[in-house]
Amino acid sequence: MEKYDVRDITRWILKKEPVTHKRLQKYLYFFYGEFLADRNSSVNKIDVELFKNDFQGWAHGPVSPTIYDIFKGSSYHPLLSRSEIKLDICTEDEELLNKIYNKYRVYSTDRLEELSHEQEPWKKSRDGLGIFDIGTKPILTADIFNCFSSNGSKISS
Secondary structure, eight states, rough: OOOSSSHHHHHHHHHHBBBBBHHHHHHHHHHHHHHHHHHSSSSTBBBBSSOOOOEETTTTEEEHHHHHHTTTTOTSBBOOOOOOOOOOOOHHHHHHHHHHHHHHHHHHHHHHHHHHHHHHHHHHTTTTOOOTSOOOOBBBHHHHHHHHTTTTTOTOO
């Protein structure tokens, strides 16, 4: 079950800082993975997702086509928040999102891309593709859960 819409989590991130589209995509992927690992206990019983997983393995890392379509014309310009939008995110989830944000905000966008490229979910989705080939193969929720839960520590601990 998805708790939120990916567009709402995008708005939450943009309220934190103006980011490029590339950075936004990396944040969404890492937020999704960390949330999944924190809120679920087993790959066989994934009950809670931050939002609907539609990630695909693109050349520069995991990408949500839903969000790509919204911001595809932005190039490398920072995306800005519309501050008047009210987001309905529960306190417990917002605390976790803040912890995840603080963990990943210290990395450059290029480092976030490198980190995603080191992970099995992205590698599996790129199997058989060249470095710049277009990838539309889904990154599986189970693979993301296994990757983020295998580090042995939950972010909210």
